Amino acid sequence: MSASASPAPAPPVPAAASPSPLSVPAPTSGPTAAELLDFARRTAADAGLIASLPLDPEGRTWIRLDGPGGSEAWLIGWPPGTGTGWHDHADSIGAFLTASGTLKEHSLAARLPTDGWKTLELTEGIDRSRELTPGQGRAFGRHHVHEVLNESADEHAVSVHAYYPPLPQIRRYSRTGAVLRLEQTENPEDWQ
Numbered sequence: 001m002s003a004s005a006s007p008a009p010a011p012p013v014p015a016a017a018s019p020s021p022l023s024v025p026a027p028t029s030g031p032t033a034a035e036l037l038d039f040a041r042r043t044a045a046d047a048g049l050i051a052s053l054p055l056d057p058e059g060r061t062w063i064r065l066d067g068p069g070g071s072e073a074w075l076i077g078w079p080p081g082t083g084t085g086w087h088d089h090a091d092s093i094g095a096f097l098t099a100s101g102t103l104k105e106h107s108l109a110a111r112l113p114t115d116g117w118k119t120l121e122l123t124e125g126i127d128r129s130r131e132l133t134p135g136q137g138r139a140f141g142r143h144h145v146h147e148v149l150n151e152s153a154d155e156h157a158v159s160v161h162a163y164y165p166p167l168p169q170i171r172r173y174s175r176t177g178a179v180l181r182l183e184q185t186e187n188p189e190d191w192q
């Protein structure tokens with residue numbers, strides 16, 4: 001069967017269902033990004049849990065975890081050469097940390113307009129890259145735009161991720177040079 005035969009239409013973005021992001025207060029009762037990163041660090045140190053993740057050379061694998069304070073957490077296995085593509089997590093804050101192998105993160109050090117655009121020409125100088133070896137991770141705020149890759153030719157990577165509030169949506173982008181294009185908005189169940 002061809003993967004291109006998927007009939008799923010792209011759902012409209014429910015922009016009218018929520019007020020402007022500027023009027024939505026940051027979550028005050030949930031865990032902070034630093035606490036999510038602490039959770040990722042503690043979890044990555046659990047060798048038994050990390051070893052329990054099935055690894056598949058053909059694609060990413062994952063286990064849902066109980067994150068702190070009602071957050072959504074995942075253990076993810078990355079075969080060599082896999083990556084997420086550019087995306088953000090809308091209004092969720094988060095953190096991730098490498099448990100084994102090495103991950104590369106490309107990110108944008110700029111806050112993008114949240115709505116009302118389809119393509120955006122990125123300003124020079126906002127690209128960031130970091131390499132995360134075992135025990136290294138990062139926390140991020142709302143609307144963090146990034147892609148995560150395992151660039152290794154032969155080594156699997158495993159990482160721990162946590163998000164709060166639990167992922168309401170993921171916006172996916174394509175990128176050609178400096179031009180970022182919004183491709184689709186996914187719900188977490190599409191992403192898993």
Ligand SMILES: [Fe+2]
Binds near residue numbers: 084087088089146
């Ligand atoms: Fe992400």
